[in-house]
Amino acid sequence: MEQIIIEKIESSAILGKCAPILVEAYNTEPWNDEWTYEKALEKLECFYRSPKFIGFSAYEGSEIKGACIGNIEPYYTGDYYYLKEMFVLPSAQKKGIGKKMMDALKQHLEQLEIRQIVLFTAKDYFPFNFYEKEQFRTMEGMNMMHFGAENG
Numbered sequence: 001m002e003q004i005i006i007e008k009i010e011s012s013a014i015l016g017k018c019a020p021i022l023v024e025a026y027n028t029e030p031w032n033d034e035w036t037y038e039k040a041l042e043k044l045e046c047f048y049r050s051p052k053f054i055g056f057s058a059y060e061g062s063e064i065k066g067a068c069i070g071n072i073e074p075y076y077t078g079d080y081y082y083l084k085e086m087f088v089l090p091s092a093q094k095k096g097i098g099k100k101m102m103d104a105l106k107q108h109l110e111q112l113e114i115r116q117i118v119l120f121t122a123k124d125y126f127p128f129n130f131y132e133k134e135q136f137r138t139m140e141g142m143n144m145m146h147f148g149a150e151n152g
């Protein structure tokens with residue numbers, strides 16, 4: 001396995017390479033989504049345009065294998081980072097890439113004195129344990145709510 005390099009995302013040009021990874025990562029177990037390249041790219045570009053966007057990509061050699069993206073949002077007790085997406089190519093998962101991206105993100109946020117990261121994930125699927133290992137905890141007393149048809 002080649003060395004994993006984590007790089008801060010500094011240009012939207014990379015999003016076209018991240019979109020197919022998002023598609024592969026979510027169109028398989030446990031999510032079994034039905035992302036298309038176009039919709040994935042639209043979503044990543046939408047996040048990229050958010051104020052105070054911060055993202056990291058992971059390379060193995062010259063090939064991009066994963067990314068994490070989100071943005072800093074204001075809050076009266078202190079601004080927090082909202083982790084919108086984190087994904088690794090299925091064939092590259094369980095090699096420590098997710099952890100390396102999370103380490104880079106946490107280190108960067110520490111330098112910015114951002115002390116909290118929030119995210120949504122399903123409670124019964126694997127990534128929940130990944131985040132728990134990374135010291136994330138369920139926010140007691142909070143519910144994610146939704147209006148409209150379940151399937152869009």
Ligand SMILES: CC(C)(COP(=O)(O)OP(=O)(O)OC[C@H]1O[C@@H](n2cnc3c(N)ncnc32)[C@H](O)[C@@H]1OP(=O)(O)O)[C@@H](O)C(=O)NCCC(=O)NCCS
Pocket residue numbers: 025026086087088089092093094095096097098099100120121122126127130133
């Ligand atoms: C979540 C995700 C980003 C983790 O990336 P990754 O590169 O596979 O994670 P790592 O290799 O750094 O693994 C970190 C830890 O999780 C464990 N792990 C990774 N994948 C696992 C799996 N499918 N089942 C059980 N444990 C797993 C690793 O063994 C490791 O544990 P350890 O530190 O005790 O050895 C990746 O699985 C993914 O892209 N999933 C699909 C998209 C997704 O669900 N994103 C999050 C949505 S909220």
